[in-house]
Each structure stands twice: as structure tokens, then as C-alpha cells.
Amino acid sequence: MRSFEIDTIVVSDMIKHGNVNFSESDTKNKTCKTYIITNSYKEQKFKIQDKNCDSLVTIELIVPYKK
Secondary structure, eight states, rough: OOOOOHHHHHHHHHHHHHHOTTSSSSSOOOOEEEEEEEEEETTEEEEEEEEETEEEEEEEEEEOOOO
């Protein structure tokens, strides 16, 4: 398994400028919405799963993927 060194600035930028995959996201939940965001870093594509609850966003998963 490959590992990647990604700091919080890179993750923040990937979320801010990434593409939300609404078909995989759960945007109908009233308490916490879950978003799947795709972006790339150093020629590797990543999928990020974050949970957005009121004023707190938690990154639950960051994994490399191939499309």
C-alpha cells in the first residue's frame, strides 16, 4: 500500500477546489450531510469523504482511486 504525505493545507485546497460527486454523497440527511469530493495531488487522484454537521466538518476518509 502506498502512503502519501498530505498536510492540512493541501487537504483544504483539495476540498475547496475539488468536484463534489452528488450521486455518491448523502445530501438529504437533516443533521449531517456527507459529501464525496474528488481531486488530485501530485498526479494521484483522491476521493475525500467529509461529514458536514452544523458548524463542524469532519474528514472521514481520504483514499487514492482510479477512474
